[in-house]
Structure formats: C-alpha cells, structure tokens
C-alpha cells in the first residue's frame with residue numbers, strides 16, 4: 001500500500017533570527033485509495049483559546065426561541081408521510097427525527113439529538129449519542145421499506161457554528177441519495193478499481209497495514225477500528241472509524257453504533273484537553289457489497305484560523321483549489337489521541 005509523501009523545503013532569510021537563512025519543512029501527501037492530495041504545513045500551529053459556550057447559547061436565543069427545543073419541536077417541525085412513519089416522527093430517548101424543511105434530496109431529515117439546547121461535549125453521553133445515531137439508522141430502514149431502494153444513507157453532523165451549524169441545538173443531517181457526493185464517489189470508484197486489480201478489499205488491507213505500521217492506528221473497540229487518516233480534511237486533523245464487513249448504513253448494528261459512540265467519547269476527552277469545540281462527522285457507506293467499501297466515518301475537527309477575528313478555517317486553498325491542509329502531522333495527532341482509546 002502506497003502512502004506517498006512528497007517532502008518540500010522552503011528557504012528564506014528569517015526576520016525573527018536577524019535575517020539568517022532558515023529552512024521550513026512541509027509535505028504533500030496522497031491518499032492511498034483515491035490519490036487525492038493534501039498538505040501538511042504551517043506547523044507554527046493554530047491557537048485554541050477557551051470559548052464561552054454559555055454566552056454563545058444566550059446569543060443563539062436572543063432573536064427568538066429555538067425550533068429544536070422541547071417546547072417547540074413537535075409544533076413547528078414537519079411530519080413524515082405515513083409511508084415513512086405512522087405517527088409522523090421517530091423518537092428514541094431524547095432524540096427525534098423529522099423531515100428537513102430544506103431537503104438535500106428526496107428523503108432528507110434532521111435528528112435533534114438532545115432536549116438540551118446547549119450540549120457541550122461533556123453532556124453528549126454515550127446513551128444520548130447512541131439514541132441519536134440509532135434512531136437515524138431507523139429512519140433509513142423506513143425509507144428502504146417504503147421505497148424498496150435507499151441509495152446511500154448519509155449521516156452528517158455539524159457540531160457547533162464553527163462547523164457550519166446554523167442552530168446551536170445539536171442535530172444530525174441525514175439523507176438518502178443516489179448521489180454520494182464527490183468525495184465518497186471517488187472512494188467508491190477507487191475501491192472498486194482496487195478490488196478489480198487485486199481481488200481484495202482496500203479497507204481490509206488498510207486496516208491490516210495501519211495496525212502493522214502502528215503510526216496512525218488508535219485502537220479497536222469491539223469490532224470497530226479507529227485510526228487517524230494519512231490525509232486529513234481538517235486543518236486540525238481527522239479521526240476515522242472503520243466498521244469491518246459493513247457495506248451499507250443498514251448493516252450497522254446497535255453494537256457498532258455503541259462502539260462508535262464510545263470512540264466519540266474518547267475523542268471528546270481529547271477535545272476538552274485541547275480546547276477544541278467543534279467538528280464535522282460524516283458517515284461514508286456504500287449501497288451494498290458491490291461498492292467494495294466498508295462503512296467508515298470521519299470526525300473532522302473545526303475551529304477558527306484567528307479566533308480574534310473569527311476567521312473561517314476554510315480559505316482559498318480549500319474552497320477553490322479543493323486542497324485540504326493540516327497544521328498537525330497525523331502521526332503526532334495519533335500519538336496524542338491514542339491514550340484516550342485505551
């Protein structure tokens with residue numbers, strides 16, 4: 001398996017060292033599956049000051065009540081047609097699933113995860129998480145039953161405004177689609193080509209290789225394998241869960257989801273230590289074994305380049321050149337995360 005690294009050295013006369021010549025290292029990497037590139041650069045590092053979440057919560061309610069809070073959620077959110085749910089909405093514990101008023105595709109829903117409006121990671125208990133992800137999979141089962149076809153069941157989470165959430169109240173965006181998007185589409189395309197070329201599954205080989213190398217492997221919870229991807233999408237780095245032998249979102253069992261939530265809890269402890277407040281989660285499933293892709297999920301940390309100015313962490317290199325760059329070496333991130341997985 002090819003983990004391609006292209007090292008770069010930049011030389012300049014450094015004003016911080018009386019204009020003596022300095023060299024700075026950076027690296028271009030290629031994903032072993034898709035060959036999509038990313039940069040590891042700017043090691044000077046990002047700043048992560050403490051954030052007042054209570055203040056953010058007050059601000060979020062200053063122009064009116066929140067539609068996902070318990071007083072309103074059953075009054076202002078849409079209901080599913082009876083073919084999807086006989087009562088109109090799915091419930092499990094505090095979690096509730098309803099149609100998305102602004103759909104991404106024919107079958108598009110939102111899972112409000114908690115009754116609490118503000119849920120810092122400490123409040124996102126394994127039980128709350130499991131109910132939210134579990135009931136989301138239940139929604140996909142209902143779509144499959146109603147339509148006899150579901151496509152790709154995508155679960156995504158924009159946790160906190162820095163990750164793109166327009167409401168502070170924790171919620172998942174879930175939708176079924178025949179169009180998996182560019183990134184997952186590229187993975188599936190490359191996964192099929194890999195199987196055709198080698199007769200093997202890329203994801204099985206990846207897990208074996210990462211375990212053997214040990215640099216980015218974090219640990220295994222039940223059957224679920226955790227690692228740090230070779231090419232992250234985030235400037236702070238990504239964490240990945242791989243679900244062996246699961247090919248579609250409908251293959252995920254309650255145990256798989258419980259293990260995923262246990263891993264998330266480990267990641268939350270790391271976030272608290274580092275003052276990281278925000279992330280995106282995306283699930284990457286195939287439609288079935290024909291897509292040659294084990295279901296995997298990425299947690300991608302989010303923040304601000306300059307918190308003082310609220311600078312977004314997506315600039316031209318990411319937005320227009322579609323090139324991720326990361327300020328922490330994935331191997332160093334794995335080293336920091338690993339104790340939380342044991």
Ligand SMILES: [Zn+2]
Nearest residue numbers: 066069117169
């Ligand atoms: Zn709310």
